[in-house]
Amino acid sequence: xxxxxxxxxxxxxxxxxxxxxxxxxxxxxxxxxxxxxxxxxxxxxxxxxxxxxxxxxxxxxxxxxxxxxxxxxxxxxxxxxxxxxxxxxxxxxxxxxxxxxxxxxxxxxxxxxxxxxxxxxxxxxxxxxxxxxxxxxxxxxxxxxxxxxxxxxxxxxxxxxxxxxxxxxxxxxxxxxxxxxxxxxxxxxxxxxxxxxxxxxxxxxxxxxxx
Amino acid sequence: xxxxxxxxxxxxxxxxxxxxxxxxxxxxxxxxxxxxxxxxxxxxxxxxxxxxxxxxxxxxxxxxxxxxxxxxxxxxxxxxxxxxxxxxxxxxxxxxxxxxxxxxxxxxxxxxxxxxxxxxxxxxxxxxxx
Numbered sequence: 001x002x003x004x005x006x007x008x009x010x011x012x013x014x015x016x017x018x019x020x021x022x023x024x025x026x027x028x029x030x031x032x033x034x035x036x037x038x039x040x041x042x043x044x045x046x047x048x049x050x051x052x053x054x055x056x057x058x059x060x061x062x063x064x065x066x067x068x069x070x071x072x073x074x075x076x077x078x079x080x081x082x083x084x085x086x087x088x089x090x091x092x093x094x095x096x097x098x099x100x101x102x103x104x105x106x107x108x109x110x111x112x113x114x115x116x117x118x119x120x121x122x123x124x125x126x127x128x129x130x131x132x133x134x135x136x137x138x139x140x141x142x143x144x145x146x147x148x149x150x151x152x153x154x155x156x157x158x159x160x161x162x163x164x165x166x167x168x169x170x171x172x173x174x175x176x177x178x179x180x181x182x183x184x185x186x187x188x189x190x191x192x193x194x195x196x197x198x199x200x201x202x203x204x205x206x207x208x209x210x211x
Numbered sequence: 212x213x214x215x216x217x218x219x220x221x222x223x224x225x226x227x228x229x230x231x232x233x234x235x236x237x238x239x240x241x242x243x244x245x246x247x248x249x250x251x252x253x254x255x256x257x258x259x260x261x262x263x264x265x266x267x268x269x270x271x272x273x274x275x276x277x278x279x280x281x282x283x284x285x286x287x288x289x290x291x292x293x294x295x296x297x298x299x300x301x302x303x304x305x306x307x308x309x310x311x312x313x314x315x316x317x318x319x320x321x322x323x324x325x326x327x328x329x330x331x332x333x334x335x336x337x338x339x340x341x
Binding site: 020021023025026029162163164165 | 260261263264266267291293294330331332333
């Protein structure tokens with residue numbers, strides 16, 4: 001396996017052990033779906049995009065600057081810490097409620113999810129021409145939630161009928177663990193990975209004291 | 212042949228099938244094109260039972276045309292190596308289907324069942340049906 005995707009090596013080895021007769025390409029296929037569900041449910045993968053706005057213009061197109069990803073949700077827009085009303089009826093197409101009075105830079109926070117290539121092959125490193133079949137996901141997310149992703153893959157794989165690795169009971173077990181893992185991740189997002197912190201709300205600053 | 216994994220090429224698959232068919236001495240009872248036909252049909256069956264084996268080429272199941280003139284060529288079989296033995300059992304079972312002897316009928320059925328079992332389940336040992 002390519003060194004640029006070594007973060008997935010352990011995950012793949014663990015999945016192969018529990019899925020006798022499973023093809024690597026099928027595991028990658030289900031991994032993509034599990035990752036997509038994970039990010040859409042938890043909104044864990046976030047990015048703040050600096051958007052240059054011009055006076056008297058309300059419609060803008062936004063896209064992730066550093067990731068091969070799809071914009072899933074608009075979390076908020078602000079200008080120097082002041083919230084700005086905006087909507088995103090179509091992901092990637094930002095519509096401000098009011099036209100800016102002058103040129104400025106707005107900070108647009110979005111939630112991302114994995115993107116796929118047309119031919120089904122893409123590499124997590126994002127390098128052109130590299131195709132290992134994995135979506136591009138930040139390494140820290142894989143490291144922190146590897147068990148959750150594994151449960152998502154196992155739950156989906158073991159639910160496939162007419163396969164050597166089909167197992168109804170274990171499939172349901174891993175699917176339940178996957179849902180529990182997503183709930184935990186959502187809580188971690190609200191607390192911004194701070195122990196015993198109050199829930200974070202955009203775009204306020206973090207609480208200066210703890211409960 | 213040096214560097215050639217067993218069963219991974221058409222030539223090796225045919226040679227191994229001949230060992231199971233006890234047909235290794237010329238003139239062969241089961242001609243090479245007939246065994247290759249069994250291979251091609253086995254791939255079609257594998258496509259029906261396990262579409263994931265042909266994930267990125269769902270409408271292009273590989274098909275091989277191999278004659279005695281191709282004996283020296285190493286033509287790889289385009290399927291995951293985990294399921295090459297299943298194809299072997301299909302080739303042997305398919306070849307023996309034409310025989311009318313009772314023992315061959317039983318063996319042919321066993322081989323074909325082993326092919327399906329290896330594709331669909333974990334247990335894969337060849338057994339005599341009760």
